[in-house]
Amino acid sequence: MTLPNGWEMVVGLEVHSELKTATKMFCGCANSFGSEPNTNVCPVCLGLPGSLPVLNQMAVELAMAIGVALHCTIAPSTFHRKNYFYPDMPKDFQISQYDLPINSRGYLDLPDGTQVSVERAHLEEDTGKSTHLGGSGRIHGADHSLVDYNRSGVPLVEIVSGPDIRSSAQARAYASELRGILIATGASDGRMEEGSMRIDANVSVRKAGAPFGTRCEIKNLNSLRSLQRAIDYEALRQTEVLDEGGTIRQETRHWDENRGETSTMRTKEEAEDYRYFREPDLVELDPDQAWQDRVRAALPPMPAARRARLEGLVSDLSDAQRDAIGTVVELDLDHFVIAASEAKADVSVALARSANEIAAGIEHVDKLSVENFVTTVAMEQKGELSATQAKKVLGVLLESGGDPGAIAKSLGFEQLGEGALGELVATCIEENPSEWARYREGDEKLSQFFIGLIMKLTKGQANGKAVIAELQRRK
Amino acid sequence: MSSPLSRDEVAKVAKLARLRITDAELEQFTEQLGQILEHANDMTSLNLAEVEPTGHPFGLINVMREDEVRPSLDRDAVLSQAPDAFEGRFGVPRIMGEAP
Amino acid sequence: MKHAIDIAAAVNAKESSASAELATSLAVIAEKNEAINAFLFVDTDGAKSFAATVDERIAKGEQLPLAGVPVAIKDNLCQTGVPTTCSSKILADWRPPYTATVVERLIAAGAIPVGKTNLDEFAMGSSTETSAFGPTKNPLDLSRVPGGSSGGSAAAVAAEMTPISLGSDTGGSIRQPAALCGLVGIKPTYGLVSRYGLIAFASSLDQVGPFAKTVTDAALVLEVIAGHDPMDSTSLPEPAPSLVAHVNDGVVGKRIALVKELYEGADEEVVASVKNAVAALEAAGATIIELSIPELRLGLSAYYLIAPAEASSNLARYDGVRFGLREEGDDVTEMYEATRTAGFGAEVKRRIMLGTYALSAGYFDAYYGQALKVRTQMIKAFAKAYEQADMLIGATTPTVAFEFGSKTSNPMAMYLSDVFTIPTNLAGDAAVSVPFGTGENNLPIGVQILGPGRSEATLLAAARVLEIADGRA
Structure with a gap:
C-alpha cells in the first residue's frame, strides 16, 4: 500500500517470543502449552510470599543464540522489576531487563536486501492468562474473569527493532524473517497461533525527510496478516487525521481483527508509572567470552x-x-x-x-x-x-x-x-x-x-x- | 516548614499503590513522608555522580539453575488458599482494560 | 531452662527425649504466653509429631546437632500447613504450601518448631506495636516493648518458652530486640543464610538469624541454618562456617575499633556499658583503637528509602487474588484497593507510600538511585575501617527497652532507634548483639560487635569474651 499525499510510514516492531525451554524462566515448573489450568505452578510462578526466582540457564543460552543470530553485542546485564497491578501478573511486577539488556545493537538483513536495526533483545517473563466470563467473552462487558498461571513465568525474549521499517510489507518481511531465525536458533517454535510469538507495532507517519511524527503502539498482533493489515489501517488513519488538520495523540491502540480497525486502549496520560528498579533477588548476568563462543559455534546456519x-x-x-x-x-x-x-x-x-x-x-x-x-x-x-x-x-x-x-x-x-x-x-x-x-x-x-x-x-x-x-x- | 511533597502527589502515590486513604490520612501521610524526605536531605544533597550503585554486596554473578523440571504444586492445595476459584482457575471481578 | 546445646547432648545420649523437652517447652508457653503474646500460633500437634520423629531417629542411632531442641519461628517464615501471617490481617488465614529452607534445616537437624511468633506487621517496626494481633510484652518488664520487629521470637527465648528462636533482621530486627530482652542475636552476612521462604520486607537487606541466651547456642543454630541454598540466587556459594568450635578462640591479638558513630547520642548508661565492654576486651588481649566513620550517619536516610522502595514492590502481591484476604469490589481495581486498604496497617501503608514515591518517575534518581550510591559509599567506608581493625564495636540501641506507646505517634523517633544497627544491613556485613551490663530498672543493655562479611566466627568469639566478663556463663 502506498500512503496518499506524499506521506511515509515509520514503523518499529517489538516481537515477543516464548523460549523453547523445558522449564520456566525462574522455577522448575514445566514450560508447556495446553496443560490443564494451574497445573504447572509453584510458589515462585504463583508469586507466593517468601518465594524467590532462580534464573534458567537454558533461557539465557537461547537468548544469547538469538543475540548472536541478530549480530547483537552481548554485554553484562541486570534484571529489573516492572511494577504494575494486573490479575495475570502474580507478583504484581514483571521481571524484565531495563537499562542493561543482554543483547543490544544488532541488525537483521531482509531477503529483499534491506536491513532493519535491532535495538535490543532482552529477557523477561511471560504473564498468566485471563478468561473473561459473561457478556461477549471479551474483556469488555465481562462479569468476571478467571486466571490460569500456567504461562506465568515462561521465558520470553523481546526483540525491539529500530524505527527503520517503511512499509507494511517490509514489516511483514521482517517479522517473517525474524520468525525463521527464532526457529532456526532453536529458541522458539514460532507458533503465532498459540501466542508463542506476539508483536506490537509502533506506527507513525511523516512527509518524506521530515522528523518522525507522533507514534501509536498497536498491541498484541498475533498473525503476520494482522500485522500487515493493522499497520496499513493505522498509517492511513494517521494521514487522514493529519490531512484534516488534526494531531496524533501518543497512545496505545487495540487491533480488532474482525472489524479491521484499531481503537484507543490507553492514552499517554493514562500510561502506568512502572517504577522500574533493579531486581534485588537476582544477581548480575555476565556471560564470559568462552560461553559466548560456545553459543556462537553451536549456532546452525540462519x-x-x-x-x-x-x-x-x-x-x-x-x-x-x-x-x-x-x-x-x-x-x-x-x-x-x-x-x-x-x-x-x-x-x-x-x-x-x-x-x-x-x-x-x-x-x-x-x-x-x-x-x-x-x-x-x-x-x-x-x-x-x-x-x-x-x-x-x-x-x-x-x-x-x-x-x-x-x-x-x-x-x-x-x-x-x-x-x-x-x-x-x-x-x-x-x-x-x-x-x-x-x-x-x-x-x-x-x-x-x-x-x-x-x-x-x-x-x-x-x-x-x-x-x-x-x-x-x-x- | 513546607513539605517537600504535595497532597496531590501523595494522593497519586496512593492510587499507584492501590491504597485508599482518607482525607485525614492524606494530611498525615503528607506531613510524615515530608519529614522523612527532609531527613534524607543529608543524603540527597551529596554529589555522587561518579559512584556506582550497589547490587549484590559481594558481587555474585551468573547464578543459574539447570533447565530441569521439578514437581509443581497440587492444584487443589493451591486453589484451597484462593479467595475465589472456579473450574481450576482463580476468580477475579471484571477487569477494566487490557494489560499495559 | 536448659541451653540448646545441653538439650541436644542429653537427647543424643538418650538421657532425655525430644518429646520430654517439648513437653517442658509447651508447659512454659501455656503458662506465660497469654501475658506476653510471644506466640501467635502454637503448633502443638505438629510439634509432637516432629518430636516423635526425632525420638525415632535417635533410637535408630542418629546424632543430631539440635536433637529435641524446641525452637520458635518468626511468623514471616513459611512452614507447610502452618498459619503464616506476618502479623498482618492481609495474611490472617494463609497456610503456605511449602517450608522455608531455614525451617527445613532446623527440622533436619532435630529441632522441634513449636510455633510462630509475633512481629511488627511485615517486620516493619522496632517494638512489635504494629502487629495486627496485639503487641508482645517484654518478659523482663511487661510495661515495656521487647523491641522489634522480631519481638515475639526474642520474648519467647527471654521468657524461657524455647531456648532458641529464629528472627529476621532488615535494619536491626534481631539485634535490637536481642539487646532489649537480654539475649544474643546475630545478623549474619548477607547471603550466608537462605531467604527462601522468608516473606520479604526488603530483599537486599533481609537476613534470617538466631536468638539464644548464650553465644554458643546462637553459634550452634547459625551453623545449622547457614550454607548455600540453590533456591536463593543471592545465597553465598559456600557451606556453613564452623562456629561452635571457635567460640572460645578469644580476642588475643585482635584489633577492635570503638566507632564514634555507633554510640554517639545513646543514653549515658548505654555508652558506659559499651566502654566497659571495650575495657573487658582489652583486658582479654585485644588491641583497641578509636575510629570515626562519618558515612555511617547517612545510613538512616539511605535505609528509609531503600527498604520502603523494595517493600512497596514486594508487598504488591497482596492483592486478594491468589491467597489471603479479599474485600470485594465491583471491578478488579476496586477489589485491590478495598483489600489492601483493609488488610494493611498504618505503618505498612506509610512505608508502601514512601517506597512507591521514591521509585516513581521523576524521583527515582534523587531518592532510590541516590540511596544505592550511598550504600556503595558505606561499603567502601566499612572496608577502609576493616583495614585498620578486625572488628568494630558500639551500642546496639540508643536506650534500654522503652515503654509502650512512647514512640508510636512519631515515626521518625521510632526509626531513629535503628540508627546503630542499620549500617551493617546496608553493607551486607555481619554483626552480633550481646548483653553487657544493665541500665535503668536493671534492664539489659546490648553491645554490638560488627565485622566484615563472613566474620561470624571472630565476632562470636569476641561476644563470648564479653559473655564471660559479664558473668553470664
Missing part, C-alpha cells in the same frame, strides 16, 4: 545463508524458484533439495516437489526419507514416472512411507517403464500408418496425436517426453 546455498544450486533462478526456496527454508526442507543435487538429480524438479508436494504433506514429513525422495525425483527425470505420477508417489510416501518403485508398481505406473511404453507406441504406429508416415516426413505436430492416443490408453499416466523419445527412436 535462513539467509540457507537460501543462498540453495539458490547456488539452481541455474537461471526464476522468481517462482526464489519463492520456492523461501518455502523450502521456512519449512526446513533444505536437505531434500541438497541431497537431490548431490545425487545429480534435477534440482529444479526437487525444488518444485519440495516446495509443493512435501510442503502440502508437511505434517507427515517424518515418513519421507531423503533416499526415497531422491529416487522418486530420479524416476521422474528418467521418464519412468510422469510429473503427475511422481506427485502421486510422493503423496503415498508421505502418507504411509514405503519404496517408491513398489508404490509406482502398485499404482499401476510400472508398465510405463521403457519396455511397456515401447510396446504401446509400436501398437499405435501399426494402427495409424498414415499419421506415422506424415510424422516421419517431418510433421512434428503429429507427436501430439500419438501422445494423446497413449494418454487415452494409459488413462493419463504416460510421460509425454518419454513418448516423444520413443517416437524419435523409431523414426
Whole structure:
C-alpha cells in the first residue's frame, strides 16, 4: 500500500517470543502449552510470599543464540522489576531487563536486501492468562474473569527493532524473517497461533525527510496478516487525521481483527508509572567470552545463508524458484533439495516437489526419507514416472512411507517403464500408418496425436517426453 | 516548614499503590513522608555522580539453575488458599482494560 | 531452662527425649504466653509429631546437632500447613504450601518448631506495636516493648518458652530486640543464610538469624541454618562456617575499633556499658583503637528509602487474588484497593507510600538511585575501617527497652532507634548483639560487635569474651 499525499510510514516492531525451554524462566515448573489450568505452578510462578526466582540457564543460552543470530553485542546485564497491578501478573511486577539488556545493537538483513536495526533483545517473563466470563467473552462487558498461571513465568525474549521499517510489507518481511531465525536458533517454535510469538507495532507517519511524527503502539498482533493489515489501517488513519488538520495523540491502540480497525486502549496520560528498579533477588548476568563462543559455534546456519546455498544450486533462478526456496527454508526442507543435487538429480524438479508436494504433506514429513525422495525425483527425470505420477508417489510416501518403485508398481505406473511404453507406441504406429508416415516426413505436430492416443490408453499416466523419445527412436 | 511533597502527589502515590486513604490520612501521610524526605536531605544533597550503585554486596554473578523440571504444586492445595476459584482457575471481578 | 546445646547432648545420649523437652517447652508457653503474646500460633500437634520423629531417629542411632531442641519461628517464615501471617490481617488465614529452607534445616537437624511468633506487621517496626494481633510484652518488664520487629521470637527465648528462636533482621530486627530482652542475636552476612521462604520486607537487606541466651547456642543454630541454598540466587556459594568450635578462640591479638558513630547520642548508661565492654576486651588481649566513620550517619536516610522502595514492590502481591484476604469490589481495581486498604496497617501503608514515591518517575534518581550510591559509599567506608581493625564495636540501641506507646505517634523517633544497627544491613556485613551490663530498672543493655562479611566466627568469639566478663556463663 502506498500512503496518499506524499506521506511515509515509520514503523518499529517489538516481537515477543516464548523460549523453547523445558522449564520456566525462574522455577522448575514445566514450560508447556495446553496443560490443564494451574497445573504447572509453584510458589515462585504463583508469586507466593517468601518465594524467590532462580534464573534458567537454558533461557539465557537461547537468548544469547538469538543475540548472536541478530549480530547483537552481548554485554553484562541486570534484571529489573516492572511494577504494575494486573490479575495475570502474580507478583504484581514483571521481571524484565531495563537499562542493561543482554543483547543490544544488532541488525537483521531482509531477503529483499534491506536491513532493519535491532535495538535490543532482552529477557523477561511471560504473564498468566485471563478468561473473561459473561457478556461477549471479551474483556469488555465481562462479569468476571478467571486466571490460569500456567504461562506465568515462561521465558520470553523481546526483540525491539529500530524505527527503520517503511512499509507494511517490509514489516511483514521482517517479522517473517525474524520468525525463521527464532526457529532456526532453536529458541522458539514460532507458533503465532498459540501466542508463542506476539508483536506490537509502533506506527507513525511523516512527509518524506521530515522528523518522525507522533507514534501509536498497536498491541498484541498475533498473525503476520494482522500485522500487515493493522499497520496499513493505522498509517492511513494517521494521514487522514493529519490531512484534516488534526494531531496524533501518543497512545496505545487495540487491533480488532474482525472489524479491521484499531481503537484507543490507553492514552499517554493514562500510561502506568512502572517504577522500574533493579531486581534485588537476582544477581548480575555476565556471560564470559568462552560461553559466548560456545553459543556462537553451536549456532546452525540462519535462513539467509540457507537460501543462498540453495539458490547456488539452481541455474537461471526464476522468481517462482526464489519463492520456492523461501518455502523450502521456512519449512526446513533444505536437505531434500541438497541431497537431490548431490545425487545429480534435477534440482529444479526437487525444488518444485519440495516446495509443493512435501510442503502440502508437511505434517507427515517424518515418513519421507531423503533416499526415497531422491529416487522418486530420479524416476521422474528418467521418464519412468510422469510429473503427475511422481506427485502421486510422493503423496503415498508421505502418507504411509514405503519404496517408491513398489508404490509406482502398485499404482499401476510400472508398465510405463521403457519396455511397456515401447510396446504401446509400436501398437499405435501399426494402427495409424498414415499419421506415422506424415510424422516421419517431418510433421512434428503429429507427436501430439500419438501422445494423446497413449494418454487415452494409459488413462493419463504416460510421460509425454518419454513418448516423444520413443517416437524419435523409431523414426 | 513546607513539605517537600504535595497532597496531590501523595494522593497519586496512593492510587499507584492501590491504597485508599482518607482525607485525614492524606494530611498525615503528607506531613510524615515530608519529614522523612527532609531527613534524607543529608543524603540527597551529596554529589555522587561518579559512584556506582550497589547490587549484590559481594558481587555474585551468573547464578543459574539447570533447565530441569521439578514437581509443581497440587492444584487443589493451591486453589484451597484462593479467595475465589472456579473450574481450576482463580476468580477475579471484571477487569477494566487490557494489560499495559 | 536448659541451653540448646545441653538439650541436644542429653537427647543424643538418650538421657532425655525430644518429646520430654517439648513437653517442658509447651508447659512454659501455656503458662506465660497469654501475658506476653510471644506466640501467635502454637503448633502443638505438629510439634509432637516432629518430636516423635526425632525420638525415632535417635533410637535408630542418629546424632543430631539440635536433637529435641524446641525452637520458635518468626511468623514471616513459611512452614507447610502452618498459619503464616506476618502479623498482618492481609495474611490472617494463609497456610503456605511449602517450608522455608531455614525451617527445613532446623527440622533436619532435630529441632522441634513449636510455633510462630509475633512481629511488627511485615517486620516493619522496632517494638512489635504494629502487629495486627496485639503487641508482645517484654518478659523482663511487661510495661515495656521487647523491641522489634522480631519481638515475639526474642520474648519467647527471654521468657524461657524455647531456648532458641529464629528472627529476621532488615535494619536491626534481631539485634535490637536481642539487646532489649537480654539475649544474643546475630545478623549474619548477607547471603550466608537462605531467604527462601522468608516473606520479604526488603530483599537486599533481609537476613534470617538466631536468638539464644548464650553465644554458643546462637553459634550452634547459625551453623545449622547457614550454607548455600540453590533456591536463593543471592545465597553465598559456600557451606556453613564452623562456629561452635571457635567460640572460645578469644580476642588475643585482635584489633577492635570503638566507632564514634555507633554510640554517639545513646543514653549515658548505654555508652558506659559499651566502654566497659571495650575495657573487658582489652583486658582479654585485644588491641583497641578509636575510629570515626562519618558515612555511617547517612545510613538512616539511605535505609528509609531503600527498604520502603523494595517493600512497596514486594508487598504488591497482596492483592486478594491468589491467597489471603479479599474485600470485594465491583471491578478488579476496586477489589485491590478495598483489600489492601483493609488488610494493611498504618505503618505498612506509610512505608508502601514512601517506597512507591521514591521509585516513581521523576524521583527515582534523587531518592532510590541516590540511596544505592550511598550504600556503595558505606561499603567502601566499612572496608577502609576493616583495614585498620578486625572488628568494630558500639551500642546496639540508643536506650534500654522503652515503654509502650512512647514512640508510636512519631515515626521518625521510632526509626531513629535503628540508627546503630542499620549500617551493617546496608553493607551486607555481619554483626552480633550481646548483653553487657544493665541500665535503668536493671534492664539489659546490648553491645554490638560488627565485622566484615563472613566474620561470624571472630565476632562470636569476641561476644563470648564479653559473655564471660559479664558473668553470664
